[in-house]
Amino acid sequence: MIAIIKYNAGNIKSVQNALTRLGYESEITDDQMAINTADKVIFPGVGEASTAMRYLREKGLDKVISDVTQPFLGICLGLQLMCESSEEGHTDCLGIFDTKVKLFPPEDKVPHMGWNSFNTLKGPLFKEVKKQDNVYYVHSYYAEKCKDTVASCNYVKPFSAALQKDNFYATQFHPEKSAGVGAQILRNFLQL
Amino acid sequence: MLKKRIIPCLDIKDGRTVKGVNFIDIRDAGDPIELAKTYVAHGADELVFLDITATVEYRKTWIDLVNKIAREINIPFTVGGGINSVEDVRALLKAGADKVSINSAAVNQPHLICDISKEFGSQCTVVAIDTKFESGEWRVFTHGGRTPTALKTVEWAQEIEKLGAGEILLTSMNNDGTKNGFALDITHTVSKAVNVPVIASGGAGKKEDFKNVFEQTTATAALAASIFHFNEIPITELKTYLTKQQIPIRI
Structure with missing residues (x-):
């Protein structure tokens, strides 16, 4: 069973649909026991960072997430909440990754919306994925590159397309909405 | 890139x-799911579904x-058509x-843009503008281009951005259905503004027409219906052509 963490963020259903298409059963839950006993945990999200962090703290999910030992995948806002802090609502985040989330400067269209390829990529999440493959992004804030960056992308400036530290994985793009390439990345995670 | x-x-x-x-590879072009899957297989980057039924009884079927x-x-x-409230948006999301598109309702009750954006984020808030060039000016029209408003197109675009729209779908009524190309001037002006x-x-x-709109304006996407629908321009062929023209395209 794959646990998809339920919190006040959108886009959760799309992740479940994608897992179903890949033949995996999943459960949308905020129950600590269900999260602790799942084979894998996915932390999706579209929404506002400070509101989401407040909700996670109220529900005690911040602690639950930090303690997860199974393979864990944050998506989009999920990735941003796993960093040290975010400029969106000026909030401290979970601090799993050693980097900060900042607002794109208005030198180009914001949000960064659409399909973009990779500058660099490495690690098990990107098995059979090539640099020129495109994945779908929609975000106004980005995680700065750091030692946990396993894939980078360029929009206005280079940023972390994916991060990994121990069992914690995260993508700024939406694998569940990135056609065949996204399905491959999800499959790579699910087979960890 | x-x-x-x-x-x-x-x-x-x-x-x-x-x-x-009917495309060669689908049985029933009237089935939205079959047609959508074909477009995806051909390389569409996103899809827009517009409900033109707009009756109350139909809403449940639409959901x-x-x-x-x-x-x-x-x-x-993105889905659009007949969206009038935050509750409509909640049900669709x-x-x-992934996104909802509002049009006439945005003009009639601009705070709706703000409400949707605050509740669900600007990334899912698409505001559609139907515009027409008349008496020397680009103005906003509603109800499928039938109803004129006093709004000037560029000013309205800036206003809806302020209210929280994450994306603007700009349709020129002068060009729509003509197959003479996109309205490059207003697309450029709005996109710059x-x-x-x-x-x-x-x-x-x-x-x-796609090459021109991507080279001569800063629009980041182009939408079309009939040319894809009747397979006059297969998406795969269009994307191969644009790539050869040095336009950055996902192949």
Whole structure:
């Protein structure tokens, strides 16, 4: 069973649909026991960072997430909440990754919306994925590159397309909405 | 590099795709799911589904259809048509839509843009502008281009950006259906005047029209219906052509 963490963020259903298409059963839950006993945990999200962090703290999910030992995948806002802090609502985040989330400067269209390829990529999440493959992004804030960056992308400036530290994985793009390439990345995670 | 997006639009009436020919590889072009899956297989970057039924009795069927689309489609999609409230949006997003597009309701009650954006985020808030050039000015029209308003197009675009729109779908009524190309002037002006992505719409008739709109304006996406629907320009062929023209495209 794959646990998809339920919190006040959108886009959760799309992740479940994608897992179903890949033949995996999943459960949308905020129950600590269900999260602790799942084979894998996915932390999706579209929404506002400070509101989401407040909700996670109220529900005690911040602690639950930090303690997860199974393979864990944050998506989009999920990735941003796993960093040290975010400029969106000026909030401290979970601090799993050693980097900060900042607002794109208005030198180009914001949000960064659409399909973009990779500058660099490495690690098990990107098995059979090539640099020129495109994945779908929609975000106004980005995680700065750091030692946990396993894939980078360029929009206005280079940023972390994916991060990994121990069992914690995260993508700024939406694998569940990135056609065949996204399905491959999800499959790579699910087979960890 | 961020790619320019090619977006087919499907008009849906009573759960069926309006008009259209059968592609070789699908059985029923009237089935929105089959048609959408074909577009995805051909390389569409996003899809827009427009409900033109707009009757209250139909809403439940529409939500069911959006649910089915979300299960089958693995690229982002926007739904529009008859959205009047935050509750309408909640139901559509819950069914699995990635974005919603509002048009007449945005003009009649601009705070709705703000409400949707605050509640669900600007990334899912698309505001559609139907514009027409008349008596020397580009103005905003509602109700499928039938009802004129006092709003000037560029000013309205800036206003909806302020209210929280994450994307603008700009349709030129002068060009729509002509197949003479996109309205390059107003698309360029609007896209320069705002910092959110603009989707050009109305007038696509040949492959060069897409090249022109991407080279001569800062629109980041182009939308078309009939040319894809009748397979006059297969999406695969269009994307190969644009790549050869050095336009950044996802192949």
